[in-house]
Amino acid sequence: MPEQRAEDWAVTATGLIKRFEGKQVVGGVDLAVPRGAIYGVLGPNGAGKTTTLRMILGIIEPDEGYRTLLGCERPRDAGDRVGYLPEERGLYPAMKAREAIAFMGALRGLAWGEGRRRAADLLAQVGLAHAADEKIRKLSKGMAQLVQLLGSVVHRPDLIVLDEPFSGLDPVNQEKLEALILAERDRGATILFSTHVMAHAERLCDRLAIIAGGQRQFEGTVDDARATLPAQVHYQPRQPNPALAAQLPAGATPEGDGWRFAMPPDGIEPLLNRLIAAGHGIAGLTIERPTLHEAFVRIVGSVEDRRFADRKAAA
Amino acid sequence: MSPFRRALRQMLTIARRDFIATVFTPVFLLFLFAPALIGGMSTIGGLGAASMADGAADRARLVVIAPPPLAAILSREDARLRKLFRHDERPSTLSIVAPQPDPAAQARALMGEQGRDTDAVLYGPIDRPSILVPARSRLTGNYLEALAQATVSAGRPDAVVVSATRIAAPRPAVSLGGQHQSGFLAVFGIFFLTLFLAGQVVGTMAEERNNKVIEVLAAAVPLEAVFGGKLIGMFGVAVLFVAFWGTVLGQVAALIPPAIAADLGTLTPAVGGPAFAILFAAYFSMAYLLLGSVFLGIGAQASTMREIQMLSLPITLVQVGMFALASAAARLPNSLLARVAEIFPLSSPFAMAGRAANSPEIWPHLLALGWQALWVALFITVGARLFRRGVLQSGGGRPFWRRRPRDPISAA
Known part of the structure; x- marks a missing residue:
């Protein structure tokens, strides 16, 4: 496996630990986000996703561990090349939409005039041109959220960090947001976002990490995550035959006119050969790959089960 | 940058x-015009208070019980002494009243008179007067005493009126x-x-x-x-x-x-x-x-x-x-x-x-x-x-002397 330097990654985190009032919220998270990727941080509520992102961005300091942001050991040094949409959205209510976007750009080093010009373009892109001179307090929650999102990309950052970007958005705006994320990736930006909605991660992520119990439980591609569970096979023989169960993998259960079982470790072909040779034939065969949702539930569920058992043992 | x-x-x-x-x-x-509003209200309040104070001052007086021959000298000396005070610090108006057979009783009656404030009453011989004055008005008593002194001095046949020549002095630079x-x-x-x-x-x-x-x-x-x-x-x-x-x-x-x-x-x-x-x-x-x-x-x-x-x-x-x-x-x-x-x-x-x-x-x-x-x-x-x-609940992180060198990141 080749060794890469921190400069080669958009984000690296090694053993990040954070405690609030003695309670460990993040317990040693490692992350490595490749440049130019869309990277999802998935986890149930309270998993430590937001705290991890805040530590990576330098909003809070980790109690232990190290991180780099765009190759910089001090996140502030990369500040002008980063965009951030926090989980708790926040804008000045008296500011106009265009000014709010330009202001956020100005904080990251973009000249005000250029910021206003880009803001107008971005607002038009997401169909909010009519709201450019509206005060934030007059916008709907979804519109304000989009404005804030535009504020986090107006300076064309190399890294965009989005904390639960889809929460609170209706399906139309969610689609706009997905399109915006893909457009930013195509521009060359790295996108790191947290979510607990699997559908978005499944559609968008090049790689993802699953955090649960304050620790990273999985890291890889969506396919890797799905591969943590065996595919489900639905096999229908030519003739129903109760004796067939003995020839199927353990755990096979009858379903309709056929059987359902997990994909054998050596694949489906040897099994099918045996079944054909035994004269059962194949009337129907469906192989269902597990969804990310199922993989997530299994990974997170096993962590929760372990924690529950630990708590019970401690009690 | x-x-x-x-x-x-x-x-x-x-x-x-x-x-x-x-x-x-x-x-x-x-906010910008707050001082004007405060100043305006203070001025109105101040004018009202000053008006009330002036009204009260108009009703206050000092009384000297003295025979008519002394009245002119008393008035003249009172006018001269008043110039030593700033306008708002001047004593109350002087009233000169002719004596009655019992000046002490007359003084007490004047002091207790309804409808007017009497700050002090001077009676008796002008060179050994008695001054009826409330304890709190010591300075008023002092003024009447000084007035009596000035009246006595001015009443003497050899009294001299001093008239000084005033020459404007240059103001010191510092x-x-x-x-x-x-x-x-x-x-x-x-x-x-x-x-x-x-x-x-x-x-x-x-x-x-x-x-x-x-x-x-x-x-x-x-x-x-x-x-x-x-x-x-x-x-x-x-x-x-x-x-x-x-x-x-x-x-x-x-x-x-x-x-x-x-x-x-x-x-x-x-x-x-x-x-x-x-x-x-x-x-x-x-x-x-x-x-x-x-x-x-x-x-x-x-x-x-x-x-x-x-x-x-x-x-x-x-x-x-x-x-x-x-x-x-x-x-x-x-x-x-x-x-x-x-x-x-x-x-x-x-x-x-x-x-x-x-x-x-x-x-x-x-x-x-x-x-x-x-x-x-x-x-x-x-x-x-x-x-x-x-507020952000951020710890300080490790001090720099406890930070170990960062390991290279292995490709995931």
């Missing part, structure tokens, strides 16, 4: 936002009294302006906390720059306020009567007028920034408006305390107290403004301004760190 330039740019971005958000609101007009007055006015002026303006800074972080904007700012900008920007923004508002009223008062100054203008001419700061004006502006700025940075740091810890309102009393007390310390220092230049007030950061701008009035050296002011600027930076840094730890 260097970290300093970046921080400066971020500070100015935040300052610009705060300045515009504060100034371009209807409430700011109310007088100790003028310096002390200048010092006190400088201290009071800075105190008044900071009392009026610096307290506003205390609640400025509340907006960001309530709107959750602080998360956006904290991610984009070091908290020190956020604090610095907010302080500069509010200082800009204060400067606008001072410039506006400075211009207004400058125009009004042209209408000041010559006598009062001449009195103002006695204000002779030791460093000279122009340097004093520059130092006054510099020390006002530093006083604002010092107190503002402390108030900003404290106010940022408050999580509700109620907590911010509760802070207003201790904040006012701190300002009054600094004013008292600096006033005492201005009265006692070169004393140990003055040195303490000049060095203690929060009172330093006040005390150094007083020093500018009393001492001609300039170099201590350059030193003091640097010293004060250092403390502004320190207060901002401490305020930002407390905010980071207390």
